[in-house]
Amino acid sequence: MGQTPESQLIEQRLQKLDAIRDLGIEPYPYRFEPTHYSVDIVASFDALNASGDEVRVAGRLIVTRGHGKAAFADLRDAKGRLQIYVRLDNVGDDAFALWKLLDIGDFIGVSGQVFKTRTGQISVQVQTLVLLTKAIRPLPVPKEEIRDGERVVHDQFSDKELRYRRRYLDLALNPDVQAVFRKRSAVVSAMRDFLDTRGFLEVETPVLQPLYGGASARPFVTHHNVLDMPLYLRISDELYLKRLIVGGLEKVYEIGKNFRNEGIDRTHNPEFSMLELYQAYADYSDMMAIAEALYAFVAEKVNGSTTLEYQGREIDLSPPWPRIPMLDAIERYGGIDVARSSDADLRAACKRFDFDIEPGAERGLLINALFEACVEPELIQPTFITDYPIAVSPLAKRHRTKKDLTERFEIFINGWEAANAFSELNDPIDQRQRFAHQKTLRDRGDDEAQVLDEDFLMALEHGMPPTGGLGIGVDRLVMLLADAPSIRDAILFPHMRPKEGLDDYG
């Protein structure tokens, strides 16, 4: 037992735990069957009051207001909070003795009839009280009041580090946080709904891959002991989903985690969720139509509207979205006419924007760098940027008319890359050459260049039909729809550096 004051608080609760057992009460029983959620009782009060039916409610004790031989308290369950009234006369000596040994944070179940207090507060008149779980650590509940109909929270549990590290407390104490993750679930459900009704098949492909591919990023590496070989956590599921198109599944999607060994910031977490979908016989124009419709469908389903406010900024997801070829965008926002610019001109332009560019960088990379510098931040409303340079798009098909470009688009919303799509490259000879080109980039020191995957090439050599593919970042979509300022607010357990000495109690 430690010497910290926190351990004193724990010690007090452990003593109560013993006292509860001394009363012959098991503090960790097995089950309880509620009849109602808190909010249901409030919603159907009149009927419950008229019938006199007994209700059973379970939840976490979040506040008590004792009055000697009686007490009011609030329970919080998954849907809201409810006042209960515990009175010695009604519950009897034993249950009231138990009541005195309860703490904020304990889970309890109660049964009794509903009633309204003198001030009109809907409450449960407790007849029986059972302890469902004793909490031995203090729950840092804030105080709340209802002022002018608004919920006002005092001393809210707000330390970001603690909120992320102990997300369960964040969820238990901040209903708004629960709402974000309920919304996240609704987003994923809506995606499935949208795709399933359009005949897409949901599949699962390997997370542990002998080679990583499908994106330009550094991977996490692990090791298989029995096979004694390295394995990579996938940076993308793209190459496996395309194999399924080769196999004739025609319309497939996967919602899953990708892992990229890169920096962490407000819009990047080392593991993040992507929706990737592939459709045979389709091209990137079809993917644009699907993407617009999907975003609008999800927003409507989840928020009831295709317009939203993100961090004070109005964003309208209603289709159709503007489609701007990358070179046009660079001219419009950066004033640079790429077609008439020499490589040296582009290099000079990059310098003007004050960012480092590899001395030997080829034209496509220069164009992409200029785009990122002068266009991306401007793209607040949803926008398709189309027709990327071949050099930065090793898995995309060459543009049917535009030289040196591919049939690729990315969606930008709020200045973020929100999605990425191509007419998929299905020419195995061209694909092999692209991989070869990536290798030269890698040999020049680009450790994010893609690696040659012979097994994938073999699949392409067996024939992949023309295919459109689309990848959508799930976390960023949740951020937008939930108005979450950081990706950490859209991921239940965001990555945190390990911290030693969080607690000396054990």
Place this chain on the structure above:
RNA sequence: GGGCGCGUAGCUCAGGCGGUAGAGCAACGGCCUUUUAAGCCGUGGGUCGCAGGUUCGAAUCCUGCCGCGCUCACCA
């Protein structure tokens, strides 16, 4: 990785011109059988992130480290 800021009781925060710590909530004891940020009386609780340095003396000033946040650069 660079810059800026933060780290004090279980939680939310004061103190910060150097003289070894305060409040509210939570907790504990007492009173209270319709309260709702319940109330009243009383009590306990702190290696002031960690390690050095300056000083007679450091929560306070300096340096390094750790963690977190914001931001810039790179990546979705």
